[in-house]
Amino acid sequence: MTATLVLPTALREAAGGLPELEIAEGTVRSALDLLAGTMPLLERRVRDEQGRVRPHIRLYLGSSDIEDLQGLDTMVAAGSRLYVIPAVSGG
Amino acid sequence: MTETTLLIGTRKGALVARRPRPGAAWELGPLELPMSEVYGTGIDARGATPRLFAAADSPHWGPTLFHSDDLGRTWAEPGEAPVAFPKETGTTLIRIWQIQAAAESAPGVVYAGVEPHALFRSEDGGVTFSLVEGLYNHPHRSEWVPGNGGACLHTVVPHPTDPERVLVALSAGGVYRTSDGGATWEAANRGIQSYWMPEDQRFPEFGQCVHKVASHPSFPDRLYAQNHFGVYRSENYGTSWEPIESGLPSTFGFPMVVHPQEPETIYIFPLKADSHRFPATGRCEVYRSQDGGKSWTALHRGLPEGDYRAAVLRDAMCTDGGEPAGIYFGTRAGEVYGSPDGGDHFEKIAEHLPDVLSVRAVQLN
Numbered sequence: 001m002t003a004t005l006v007l008p009t010a011l012r013e014a015a016g017g018l019p020e021l022e023i024a025e026g027t028v029r030s031a032l033d034l035l036a037g038t039m040p041l042l043e044r045r046v047r048d049e050q051g052r053v054r055p056h057i058r059l060y061l062g063s064s065d066i067e068d069l070q071g072l073d074t075m076v077a078a079g080s081r082l083y084v085i086p087a088v089s090g091g
Numbered sequence: 092m093t094e095t096t097l098l099i100g101t102r103k104g105a106l107v108a109r110r111p112r113p114g115a116a117w118e119l120g121p122l123e124l125p126m127s128e129v130y131g132t133g134i135d136a137r138g139a140t141p142r143l144f145a146a147a148d149s150p151h152w153g154p155t156l157f158h159s160d161d162l163g164r165t166w167a168e169p170g171e172a173p174v175a176f177p178k179e180t181g182t183t184l185i186r187i188w189q190i191q192a193a194a195e196s197a198p199g200v201v202y203a204g205v206e207p208h209a210l211f212r213s214e215d216g217g218v219t220f221s222l223v224e225g226l227y228n229h230p231h232r233s234e235w236v237p238g239n240g241g242a243c244l245h246t247v248v249p250h251p252t253d254p255e256r257v258l259v260a261l262s263a264g265g266v267y268r269t270s271d272g273g274a275t276w277e278a279a280n281r282g283i284q285s286y287w288m289p290e291d292q293r294f295p296e297f298g299q300c301v302h303k304v305a306s307h308p309s310f311p312d313r314l315y316a317q318n319h320f321g322v323y324r325s326e327n328y329g330t331s332w333e334p335i336e337s338g339l340p341s342t343f344g345f346p347m348v349v350h351p352q353e354p355e356t357i358y359i360f361p362l363k364a365d366s367h368r369f370p371a372t373g374r375c376e377v378y379r380s381q382d383g384g385k386s387w388t389a390l391h392r393g394l395p396e397g398d399y400r401a402a403v404l405r406d407a408m409c410t411d412g413g414e415p416a417g418i419y420f421g422t423r424a425g426e427v428y429g430s431p432d433g434g435d436h437f438e439k440i441a442e443h444l445p446d447v448l449s450v451r452a453v454q455l456n
Contacts, residue, residue: 010126010151040170045152048183049175056151086151090126 001025001078005035007042008086014042028059028082029072046084056087093454095411096162097419097440098143099427100129100449105145107163108440113431117440123166124157131156132449133190135201135217136412141453144217146187146203154186156203158217174203174211174220180227182207189406190217191247194308197254204244208235208261212273223273231264231278231297238262238300238319239365245405246301250328251308258304258314258329265299266316266329279329286320303347303405307354315357315384317347317405319365324384335384341371346408350433351416355383358418358434360403368402375399377408377420379434393437394428401426406449413454421447 002022007015015021021039023031029051036043047053051072059066060083066074076082097108097117104122111118124147131146143163148154156173157166176182189204201217204210209227211220235242243262250256258268258279265280278297285292285299300319307313314325316332320342323332336342341361350356359378361371370376375394378387401424411417418434421427425444428437429452 040172041168044155044172048153049172050178050181050183052183054151054153090150 003031003076003078003080003082005031006081006083008084010086011042011045011084014045015039023076023082025076025078027072028061028066028074028076031076031082032072056089058085058087059083060085093413093456095413095417095452095454096134096141096143097411097427097429097450097452098132098134098145098163099421099441099444099447100132100145100406101421101425101445101447102128103445105129105132105147105163106441106444107143108427109162117429119441120163123163128186128448130406130448131187131190131203132406132451133192133201133217134451134453135192136453137192137195137198138216141455142216143451144190144201146190148186154184154205156187156190156217156220169218171219173213173218174205176209177222180222182209186241186243188243188245189247191249192217193249193254193257194251196252197249200249200254202247202249202257204247204259204261206241206243208232208242208244208264210244210247210257210259210273225269225274226259226267226276229267229276234298235261235264236298246304248304248306248314251306251311253311256328258306260301260304260316262302263298263300263319265297266301266304267297268329279325280332281330282325282332282334283316283318283323284321302345305347305349305357307349307351310354313354313383315347315349317344317359319343322347322359322384335380337385338387339371339378343368343371344403345405346403346420348408348410348418350418351410351412352414353381353416353433356381356433357384358408360408360420362402369400370402373398373400375401375422377418377434377437390430390434390437392435393430393439395426400424401446404448407447409450409452411452411454417452417454419450419452421450423447 127147133144193200246260408420
């Protein structure tokens with residue numbers, strides 16, 4: 001069983017044009033670690049080289065910010081949707 | 092027939108302008124890498140085909156480095172992060188400020204100066220880089236502080252003949268140099284003033300806010316520096332510095348460029364003050380010295396007349412290395428100007444761009 005990573009428009013080019021990717025169930029961290037191997041350009045736009053989620057990005061599991069759950073250790077269950085949400089910032 | 096390529100980094104992307112032959116009109120290409128802040132641009136002209144670099148960063152998606160081997164028609168980005176701090180440092184790359192190819196004596200070597208203060212070195216032509224640990228672990232590091240632009244290592248001056256010698260400048264830490272390939276570094280700021288400090292502390296060993304350092308390949312021990320207040324010259328690769336400010340309307344500014352054939356000819360863009368970052372005279376004027384800084388002349392033929400309020404940033408002025416030398420600069424008003432004759436006359440190359448952060452140019456035969 002898999003979950004779904006939902007990408008904002010700005011990240012789809014780094015995902016080969018796809019708006020969504022299948023990810024394995026497990027923690028958010030393990031999903032991103034796997035992504036670092038298969039789509040490193042995409043993964044390093046979400047996390048820095050120390051494995052920290054970039055400060056202008058939030059990851060939502062369903063309707064919850066993972067920072068309000070267990071952070072990168074939050075479990076992503078099969079069938080759930082993990083959203084990459086950029087801050088509404090810039091000029 | 093000589094073609095000139097001009098790479099322009101802006102706050103929202105990069106562009107390439109081409110002049111197919113001397114005297115021809117400039118052709119401005121499309122905006123690439125949209126919404127990326129391109130503080131660092133570079134051209135490695137050592138190979139048969141020049142390699143262009145664009146250091147692009149985004150507040151959302153972080154920093155990265157693109158390169159182009161077809162003069163900017165297409166841009167490539169390695170899968171693995173080209174510039175990244177090792178895990179054990181716990182440090183995150185914020186921005187790549189400077190991309191500088193080494194001299195012919197170090198083929199394949201390219202340097203990246205970054206924020207937070209650090210130097211990276213590539214030996215594969217600028218595709219992958221490694222941290223220069225000798226500088227990162229320098230005992231002064233904890234006392235370096237950010238300048239207004241950040242804690243950036245913004246200037247890399249490789250020695251033209253000795254690949255073991257490199258000089259860097261960082262804000263606000265000052266000038267440092269190595270003579271052993273980066274293993275050890277010494278501060279090289281004697282004579283450079285930190286005007287903001289108490290009178291008895293204005294010439295510290297380090298901590299100066301040097302904005303740009305430039306050299307000429309024929310005289311590698313001669314350096315010129317534009318400081319945060321102060322314009323300086325060194326005849327001994329930074330062992331000591333002397334002010335060269337007589338005749339300038341202000342000693343504050345960012346860029347410093349050396350003419351490619353005339354080691355005594357240098358260019359700056361004075362601003363009024365750190366508290367008033369506008370052209371020093373209220374006009375769009377480049378200042379040129381043709382005697383190593385003993386005297387200065389304002390250059391404005393072909394530049395906008397009347398009041399001008401846009402600054403020129405530290406890497407937004409360059410030469411194309413050709414003969415006759417082209418001189419180029421971009422402004423925070425999104426304009427780019429070029430001179431085909433060493434600054435005697437300028438022409439507008441581009442306008443209505445996002446504010447220009449960096450320019451680099453090369454003449455190709």
